[in-house]
Amino acid sequence: xxxxxxxxxxxxxxxxxxxxxxxxxxxxxxxxxxxxxxxxxxxxxxxxxxxxxxxxxxxxxxxxxxxxxxxxxxxxxxxxxxxxxxxxxxxxxxxxxxxxxxxxxxxxxxxxxxxxxxxxxxxxxxxxxxxxxxxxxxxxxxxxxxxxxxxxx
Amino acid sequence: xxxxxxxxxxxxxxxxxxxxxxxxxxxxxxxxxxxxxxxxxxxxxxxxxxxxxxxxxxxxxxxxxxxxxxxxxxxxxxxxxxxxxxxxxxxxxxxxxxxxxxxxxxxxxxxxxxxxxxxxxxxxxxxxxxxxxxxxxxxxxxxxxxxxxxxxxxxxxxxxxxxxxxxxxxxxxxxxxxxxxxxxxxxxxxxxxxxxxxxxxxxxxxxxxxxxxxxxxxxxxxxxxxxxxxxxxxxxxxxxxxxxxxxxxxxx
Numbered sequence: 225x226x227x228x229x230x231x232x233x234x235x236x237x238x239x240x241x242x243x244x245x246x247x248x249x250x251x252x253x254x255x256x257x258x259x260x261x262x263x264x265x266x267x268x269x270x271x272x273x274x275x276x277x278x279x280x281x282x283x284x285x286x287x288x289x290x291x292x293x294x295x296x297x298x299x300x301x302x303x304x305x306x307x308x309x310x311x312x313x314x315x316x317x318x319x320x321x322x323x324x325x326x327x328x329x330x331x332x333x334x335x336x337x338x339x340x341x342x343x344x345x346x347x348x349x350x351x352x353x354x355x356x357x358x359x360x361x362x363x364x365x366x367x368x369x370x371x372x373x374x375x376x377x
Numbered sequence: 378x379x380x381x382x383x384x385x386x387x388x389x390x391x392x393x394x395x396x397x398x399x400x401x402x403x404x405x406x407x408x409x410x411x412x413x414x415x416x417x418x419x420x421x422x423x424x425x426x427x428x429x430x431x432x433x434x435x436x437x438x439x440x441x442x443x444x445x446x447x448x449x450x451x452x453x454x455x456x457x458x459x460x461x462x463x464x465x466x467x468x469x470x471x472x473x474x475x476x477x478x479x480x481x482x483x484x485x486x487x488x489x490x491x492x493x494x495x496x497x498x499x500x501x502x503x504x505x506x507x508x509x510x511x512x513x514x515x516x517x518x519x520x521x522x523x524x525x526x527x528x529x530x531x532x533x534x535x536x537x538x539x540x541x542x543x544x545x546x547x548x549x550x551x552x553x554x555x556x557x558x559x560x561x562x563x564x565x566x567x568x569x570x571x572x573x574x575x576x577x578x579x580x581x582x583x584x585x586x587x588x589x590x591x592x593x594x595x596x597x598x599x600x601x602x603x604x605x606x607x608x609x610x611x612x613x614x615x616x617x618x619x620x621x622x623x624x625x626x627x628x629x
Contacts, residue, residue: 239389
């Protein structure tokens with residue numbers, strides 16, 4: 225069975241390392257791809273980066289909101305505009321708890337918004353649970369039998 | 378806005394410092410001596426404290442922003458604070474929070490009103506040496522379009538000379554006696570009240586509890602002069618009534 229692929233888009237290499245470490249505690253087998261800016265993330269997702277022009281298959285995107293160049297919101301717009309990726313789970317990560325930023329992320333189609341908390345243990349636990357939840361949820365429709373549910377009486 | 382932007386920019390590196398510090402503690406604790414572990418713990422604690430200071434700066438910046446007034450039900454706002462946000466600390470201290478019924482609606486914004494009550498009630502619990510902190514939240518009446526509100530406690534109080542200082546930024550009147558906090562809470566409250574042209578002041582003395590009085594604009598049209606008079610009378614009667622009987626929290 226194919227391992228789920230998680231794409232982490234994070235320009236801060238320390239935060240990328242911390243997220244990578246938090247994911248190591250997750251109870252899932254996964255492949256992790258890391259990109260440091262929005263442009264290279266889009267190239268990875270939509271082709272032109274050694275994928276024959278078709279783009280990568282990704283099961284979960286962990287997307288930092290504050291990126292140089294294209295920001296997280298711009299990347300999210302591209303993802304949701306793509307018929308192939310419009311249902312791919314995207315979790316926005318940010319050090320900010322600004323209500324405007326949260327609202328904008330959800331308006332653009334984020335599945336979750338995580339404010340990087342002051343406590344490492346909390347961050348680790350939340351990243352782990354989010355990754356477990358979204359990668360397993362993303363795989364459910366493929367594995368579940370596709371027959372119509374019976375009508376309720 | 379500058380404070381707001383800078384505060385956000387500071388949180389990124391701070392997350393790196395505290396989280397990497399905790400990772401080092403996880404990785405190295407079995408191999409380094411007790412003193413080195415202690416240094417690492419202090420580094421992480423200092424980082425967390427700095428995080429709280431930054432959060433306070435953010436709250437301060439939000440509290441002082443130009444405000445758009447909307448109708449805010451005080452009773453609902455206080456319940457959100459006592460039942461959700463401060464529930465744990467109220468339960469832990471066995472505090473009794475008495476909320477007078479019929480608190481008026483005010484023209485303010487919900488976030489700031491909750492911030493005001495959150496900080497004042499949290500303060501009343503924190504700076505309180507009583508076995509069972511007792512806090513009364515109420516309204517004295519509507520005067521010249523402003524609701525006169527109060528939060529009264531049986532805490533450690535403060536000398537009259539310190540009343541004005543208490544509202545200073547990061548001002549801690551009890552630095553070394555086990556009362557935690559950054560000292561920004563009352564300063565944030567003052568800015569939030571003043572954002573709606575209200576006033577805030579303290580009554581009380583050292584060892585005799587404190588009453589924080591503040592005013593917020595009453596919701597126009599909601600209360601007539603006659604209604605205000607009724608509220609004043611009712612508030613006095615209810616204050617006596619509820620202190621003895623109802624709306625108590627933290628009872629065994």
